Amino acid sequence: MGEFRRAGRGLINKDNPVHFSFDCKTYQGYEGDTIASALLANGVHLMGRSFKYHRPRGPVGSGFEEPNALVTVTRGKGRMTSNLRATTMEIYSGMEASSQNRWPSLGFDAGAFNNTFSMFFPAGFYNKTFMWPKSFWDKVYEPFIRNMAGLGPAPTEVDADVYGSVYGHCDVLIVGSGPAGLAAAIAAAKKDQSVILVDENAELGGSLNSSPSVVIDGKPASEWRHKTLKALSKASNVTLMARTTAVGYYHDDFVGLSERLTDHLPILEGNQIREKLHRIRAGKVILAQGAIERPLVFDGNDKPGVMLASAAQDYLNVYGVAVGKEAVVFTSHDSAYTAAFELADANIRIAAIVDARIYIPTSLITMASDRGIDVHVGKVLSGTSGKKRVSSAEIYDPTSGAKETIKCDSVLMCGGWTPSLHLWSHSKGSIKWDAETGVYLPDVANENCVSIGASNGDFGFKAALDAGSKIGGGRKTYTVEEPIFGTGEVFSSLPSYKKSSKQKAFVDFQNDVTEKDIKLAVREGFRSIEHVKRYTTNGMATDQGKTSNLNALEIASKALGKEAPQVGLTTFRPPYTPTTFGAFCGYKMDDLFEVTRKTPIDAWAEQQRAVFEPVGVWRRAWYFPKAGEDMHTAVARECKATRDSLGMFDASTLGKIEVVGPDAAKFMNKMYTNPWGSLKVGAARYGLMCREDGYIYDDGVVGRIAEDRFHVTTTTGGAPRVYRHMEDYLQTEFPELDVWLTSTTEHWAVIALNGPNARKLIEPFVEGIDLSPEAFPHMNVREGKIFGLPTRLFRVSFSGELGFEVNVPAQYGKAVWEALYEAGQQYDITPYGTETMHVLRAEKGFIIVGQDTDGTVTPQDAGMSWIVSKKKKDFVGKRSLARPDLTADGRKHLIGLLTEDSNVVLEEGAHIVADPNQPIPMDMLGHVTSSYWSESLGTSVAMALVKDGFKRMDETLYIPMGGGIVHKAKVVKPVFYDPKGERLNVV
C-alpha cells in the first residue's frame, strides 16, 4: 500500500488490485477506485489542462460536479469516449485513460502560452478579435477557433457499442441514495408503494459513505447503510439502481434515467448494452440530490492540489486516499472543520485552518486546538505557489495587512454549499433566494415532486433522515449523533492586497473564467446573468457550472450593485450530466433508425436490382439499370420503351383515402377547388386541393365508385397531411356532413401501365369490365376482376400515354405485377422507376406538388385557373384566392423553359435572371423547379417559377451558374410532348 493510502477506510476492495494506464504509464489502484482516487493514491494530482489557458489542473471535486479532471478512455475500435470525469470513472484492469487538451504532453503543454499572455485573452476575446477583415474569417479565424475549441478529441469511428431503451413506471421515484433518499425509500416501501431508487454513483449511500463519525439509531452510518440497502434489495417492490443518472425531468413526472452498465467492466462480452435510457413515469418524484460544495474564489485557486474540502473527505473515507501530506484548509463555513479533523485524524497534517469569517463557533476552535491546528480567524488566502502542484499558500490578514507563507501540498477550500436544484428546475418548480445562506432553494413545485434533505437546504443527517421518512409516508424519527454541520458566510469577493487585474481567481475552472472576467462583462454593459454567462462562458463547459454558477452570480450581482435575486439565475436544462448520444438513440440505429415503408412490389424490384431512392419514409425503385447502364442510359431506355410500347410502374405509394357517406360529394366540393356533384359514377377527375390560405396543398385523381363513395388519391408524401386536413374540416367545420374517411393507402397495390400496348396487355385478364375506348374512356374507373382477383381499374395517365392503373388488394400486388410482367414480354414490357415517371410527367407539364409548387403557389400561379370553380359558393381556399395579393401582378408563374443548347440540363433550384450582366446581388426572377433530359424529344426540358412568367412567353432568360457559366433559355408553355393529348387515345 502506497504512502497515500490509509488502511481500514473506504469501500474499495483491497484484495483486488487493479492495474490501469494513464497517459501510457501504468498505475495500480483497487477495485472500487475511480481514475482520480487511484491517481491521487499514487501522488498524482495533475490530470488535465484547462480549456482556454491550458493551465495545469487536478481534481477539484470527487464526483459528477468535477470541472477539471477530464480524461479520454479508449477500449478498442469505436470505443473512445472523451471528456469523462476522472472522479467518476471506475478503473478496471487494462483500462487506458489519457489526459486531454495538451500537446505534446500533460507535463509540458505548448498551448499554455495562452496562459502567459492571458492578459490578451479577456472575456469576450473571441467576439472582439475575430471581427475583421471579413476575408480573414474562412482562412484564419475559423480554423484557429476550431483548433482551440473542444477539450477531448471527437471520435472518428462508428460507435461499436449497443445502447438500450426501456419504459418504466413506479409509484415513487427517488433520486439520490443518501440518508434522505434511503429513509424515503424505506418508508415508501413499507407503504407498499412501488419504488425506484437511483444514484449516479457506483455505490449507493451518498454522504453515508463518507461520514464514519455519524451514528444512526445506535449504529455507525456505514452499518446502517449496509443494513438498509440489504432490506431494500430484498423488498420486491423496490428497484435499486446504481450508476444511474436522472438526466432530465419532463412533464407529468416523466424522468429520463441513464444507466451505465459496462463502462466499469474489465471485459465486454458480445452485445452487452453499454448504456440504457429508462423513461420512467412516476406517480411521485422525491428529489434527494444533496448539495455541492462551493469553491472559494482567490488568486491561484486552480493549482493542482487545491480542491474542495468535502472532496478530500470523500477521497479519504470512500477510497482510503490521503490527498496530500500537509494541507491548508481555507473556509467560510463550519463544515470544513469536520473535514479538517477527519483528515488530521488520518495522519494528514493540517498546516492551518484559514477562516475568512470573524465569528466562528468556539467549539470548533477548541476542537482544532485539541488537535494542534492553528485557526487563522478573519484571514484569507491571497495566493498560492507551485506550478504543477501547489507548494505553499499565502495567508493574508486584511486588518493588519500582514502576510505569511505556509508550506503545503494541498489546499482544501469550502465556500459553503449549493443545494442541487437541477431536476427541480427541469420540472419548472419555482425557486426562492435565501439571503441568510446565500443560496437558491426550491419553492413551489410544478409537478408532483418534492425536494428533501440538503437539496432542499435541510443540512445534516438527522434533518435528511427525518425528512425522507416523512415524505415516504412514515412516522419514524431517527436518533443521530453527528458533527455539527453548522453555518457559513458567503464572500462574493475576498479581500486581497493584490490588484484585481493581477489575480487569477477562477470561478469556472473548466472554461477558465476568472472573477475579473465577470467584473469586466458587467463593466462592458452586460446586465442579465444570462448575458454575463454567454459573454464570459461561465457555466457553459461540460460541468454546466455545477461548482461555479452561484459564485458567478454573487460576483456579478455585487458588481451590479444589486441583490442576487434581482440578477437572476441561469436556467438549468437537461441533461443533468453529459450523456452519450447512444443512450438517447437507443435501439434506433442503422436499419432501425427510421421506419422504411416498402410497397408490396418492393421485393420484386429488389430482385431485379432496382436502384432505390427514399421518398419521405418510402423506399421507391428509382430506375432499373441493365448491365452496363448508368442512370442516364437506363432512364432514357425506360422512357423510350414506355412511349413506344409499354412501361410498368409501381404506384402503390400513392396516398388513398376512401370518402364515403350520403354527403360525400358535398364534402368533396368543400375540400377541392373543382366541382364533384356532376361527376358520374364510374368517372374520375383530377382534383386540386388548396389550404384555407389559397395555396395549392395537394392534387390527385379521384374516382367515383358509387353515389356515396369516392376513391381519392393523394401525392405520395401528402397522404398523411391530406387525411388530417380532411378529418380536421369534417370534424370541426362541417360536422353536419354525414361522411366518414378511411385511409386506404396500404390497402391497395397500384400498378401503372403506360404505353400504346397497355390495353392489349390487360384485355385477356380482365373480367366484368368492357375495356373498349367507347365503354371505358380516359378518366374513368371500373370495378371488376383481373386474374380473377378484385380490382379497381382506373383509366388514367401520368405519362401522356394510354394508361391504366390497376388497383388490387395489397396482398395480391406482387402476384399481379409478376403475372403482368410475364404476359407483357411480348410487348417488351419495361419496368420503370420514379425518375422515368418524373421525366414522362414533366414532358407533359404535369406538376408535382412540393416540387413545382412550394406552399406559396396558387392554382392561378400554376396555370390551373381552369380547375377553380367559379360557381361553387364555398370551398377551402376560395375566399383567400380573392385576396388582392393573390391576384396582383408580380407573382411567380409556373412556365416551361427550353435551353438554347438543348443538351444542357438545367440544375433544379438554379436561379433565373433577366440580365446576367447586372451587378451582384442580382434581381432574381425565380428558380428552376423541374429539369430533365427528354429522350423522346431529344432535348432537355424544364419547368420554372418565374415572376410574371405568363407575360414572358418566348422571352429569353438567363441562368447564371457561377464560374462564368451562364445558360440561356426561352420561356415556353410547360407542355412539351403531345400538346393535344392524342396519345391518350391510341387504340
Place this chain on the structure above:
Amino acid sequence: MFLIHCPYCDEKRPETEFAHAGEAHIVRPNAAEQSEMTDAQWSEFMFIRDNKRGDSCERWWHVNGCNMFFNAVRNTVTDKFVKTYKMGAKRPSNAQIQKWKEGV
C-alpha cells in the same frame, strides 16, 4: 412528456399519441359571411392569433388514438393542461377555467 386526457376516450394517454392543432374556437365563416367580409376581416380570421400568455384554448388531435379532434385549456406559462373538452362545447369562461383549476 405530457399525459393528456382525451375527452372521447376518457383516458389519460401519453403525448406521443397526440398532435397539437393550433388555437381553438376560431369559427370558419360560412359562404355568405365570407362574401361579406372585407380583406382585412378575412386576414384577421386567417392569420391573427391571440398567442396568449397564460390560460389558452387549444385544439389537439388524438391522431394515434381515436382520431378525434378536441379542445383543451392549457397554461402557456406552466405548460399544464387545465382541462380537455369535446369539440363543439363552448369556450369556457375565465370563471369556469378558474373553477377547473381549483378542482371544483
